[in-house]
Amino acid sequence: MKKKVMTVDDSRTMRDMVSFTLRGAGYEVVEAADGQQAMTAIATTKVDLVITDLNMPVMDGLTLIRRLRAIPAHRTLPILMLTTEADESKKSEGRAAGATGWIVKPFNPDKLVSVVQKVCG
Amino acid sequence: MDDLSRFKQTYFDESAELLAVAEAGLLRLAPGEIDMDEVNAIFRAVHSIKGGGGAFGFNDLVAFAHEFETVMDGVRNAEIPVTTRLVDTLIRANDVLARLLAHAADETEAPAGTTDDTVTALRRFLGRAEEPADEPAIPPPATLHPDDEDDEAGIFGDALAAIQAARDDPPPPPISGATPDGKIRWTIVFRPKAELLLSGNEPTYMLRALRRLGEAEVVCHLDKLPSLRDLDAELLHLSWTVTLLADPQVDRARIDDVFEFVADDCDIRISAEAPPPAVIPPAEPAPVFQTAPVPTAPAAPPSTPAATTSGSAKPGDGAKRTNGAAAGGDHAGPATHTIRVDLDKIDRLVNMVGEMVITQAMIAEHLRDLPPGQFQELLEGLESLAQHTRELRESVMSIRAQPVSSVFSRMPRLVRECAAVTGKEVMLVTTGETTEVDKTVVENLVDPLTHMIRNSIDHGLEGPEERERVGKPRAGTVHLSAAHRSGRIVIEVTDDGRGINRAKVLSKAIEKGLVQPGSSLSDEEIDNLIFLPGFSTADQVSNLSGRGVGMDVVRRNISSLGGRIGVYSTPGEGSRFVLSLPLTLAVLDGMVISVGEERFVLPLTNIVESLRPKPADLHGLVNKCDVMMARGEYVRLVHLHRLFGIPKAIDDATRGLVVLVETEDGSRLGLVVDEVLGQQQVVIKSLEANFRRLDGVAAATILGDGRVALILDVAGLREMSRHGGGANASGGATPPSPSLPAPADRSDQRQRQTV
């Protein structure tokens, strides 16, 4: 069965690119434009991985991570955050919130796929 | 190229929307009350345009958006005050951005100097106005990022070209079949913290990632695995040693990268060595890695260098040493016939056998639908699989079995203490100490036995003077015995004391409201009143027994283990407490029966036979209570559907089936059911973990189709039927007192009404 990945990003372009790359690698992808949408979708759809941008309207990425981790069923759900190279503080903030790992921008599709495989097979 | 243009179109569409958002926001922006949400939205809009632009290599656009975004960030952080001039500049910047986007969409170059003035104006707000305005407005992309904290330009780098590459070229398959010549052997010891899973990291995938780097041999260490009872599924108790044969181009960084996200949450040791070509002939090492580390695992903690050592040794050496380790070392002298095995490993084994039992039942369930006579071999195979599973289960259980002596041996001390406190003289006799029973049962015996023995000494035995007066030896005797009886363990505590004072028990029970005044109870029923909650209180409190726990707690503990307890007493001669328990608490052999649309499991140990009575075998007794003649004996019939209120069931025993069951104390009962579906092993699952105990139900299980079935408690059913329990019970009719008593269960009836 295909693994299902949710990409959470307010940029449609970003979502498209993540979707396209991961679909090419055999994943099913669902999209959400912010943390709130992601929460809603996850309550009713089982996903195997969440990839979230940090800077988003309505509900930002860190809040999304914290909320997901507060739900028992999602305590071990892999969550990757998108972060920029120099952003060590965001990285540790994300880890503290419960992020599984991070994808450093800019990244190429190979890197994206390999990181995704590393956390959700 | 199609893909590229599609992304571009998305990008331009989205950017147009974002520009509109930014513009609308900027037009509302004015000195004074600043709506931070508005500012954030503008920032995000510019930020997104920049980020996407980077992916397509729109460098001039990215460079400009970066300037714009930097100022917005300053506004966002309240470092740049909002002034009319600022707003004007920002609106101008938005226009410039729109123009740059338009050029990018048309694939034309923006005229040189398009951005110059605006960039200068923007920089002025950053306190960088002194910088020359004629500085190249379009810095080369390489100098754009380095010292920049929040730069998303070029997020995808050569993304699009690489996307194409990734689609054409799936990730390289694992290196296989290559000779180990020129390979490097890595030993990776990976000990994650227990909380690793809670960050969403999954070690399996990391191990899989290692496998992609070369030929990997993975050894899992179970030494930290707690017992099943203490196991928290969200905590990780495993660690691994991976021996990886990889090409030289796989460097340390590639391996480190696998553990990138967990480096802080685990202990990782990575060591490498190239094989000495002279010692290891080609194609030899691989088998070494497969055999050598496995036996090492239980003995050597992975943090010791043992794994590395054995891996680097010559094939012969490695095998020899590990054999030695498993046997307890070469110095251990002659081989013994026992080995020490970690209990946790056995628990895992028991668990797996349980799962296997369910799987086997599932296969059997599916095969039942096959046309008969066609798959004879398959059915025979399944039959022997069932047989093997049963034997496997028994073997595994026998590993866990312990003699009850570990509990019995604690009792002499207890007896001494009790004797000292009460001033009585007591002799303890034990028999059957070597009787074996599952360790979980042994562990659960300590408390009930302690209490029963205290009770016997405290309430049962007389003082020495009183004993002499009635012609008994001064010292009382407490006899503790254990024996196997029809697949269960039966433990008895017998004393030669005064027996239960029935008059006193009855009046106390009436006083406590446990029994209606004027009820006529049999001797056995009176004796069993002592198991009622709330009975042993007040003036019964003594130094020993009355510590807030009475025999009711003992009975509850016993029944929670699927056991029963009863008391038999003769005034003046003493009392005998009989307790019976299953030999294991994990799996049982059961008969699946159906009643209406429900299915139940009857423990096989309770079943005598099942039969379809002829009308002549059935008799009515007093009110509605049916009895049946079976094997020359009258047994009481209990209609399960009446007791449980199950609709659409067969009421006429001659059209359904009667399952003749026997409780531990030997009394028989005929259960009227619709059908007997077959015999199978079932894994005992708790109903109480998420719900609560129910009358007549011992536990639950999961059948082959995934549905839940209740495991019936035969003695409990008898109690229910006797006391008119059940949904359709018409009350009244107290059946004739059975030959052998069992604990009264009225407390539960009483409580149910208050629920």
Add this chain to the structure above:
Amino acid sequence: MSSSTAIAPVSSRTDLQSAGAANGSEEQYVTFTVGSEEYGVNILAVREIRGWTPESRLPNLPDYVRGVINLRGIIIPIFDLRARFGGGPTQVTKRHVVVVMQVGERTRGILVDAISDILAIGHDAIKPPPDVDSGLIDAEYLSGLYTAENRMVTLLNVGKLFAGEHVDQDAVPRAALETT
């Protein structure tokens, strides 16, 4: 291509406003319907939402104790919310839904008609339950009322809703029978 599943809310003014309200003591509630009524429970207590699968009945219990189901190897009870509120047992169809909740140490499912929404509700927006005659409504398990657009959502305290059924009269050690 795939962007149809998501909306870009940055373009919407109302979303920006709700972002402001998202701060403070706001909690998420899963709301569902039973008949024409809408109820909500705190999302933190919800473990999963699953379609209806046939239950195994338990004997001699009130009709709101629907039975037990197998939830990946553990056995959990299912409570019928309609029956609990006196509406009689639900006639289940494939479209009915079980909300699996964690209540203290116990996992249990409640049978409802359908999931309707996930709402972020600020603490201030929750009104106390009306002071009704305690004989009419057992207000113990009502934690408050919330008005979403024109609907009234009754927020439930699930711990209290089935208090009678999860307080184990027999305080036996549970560990004894647990094997998996």
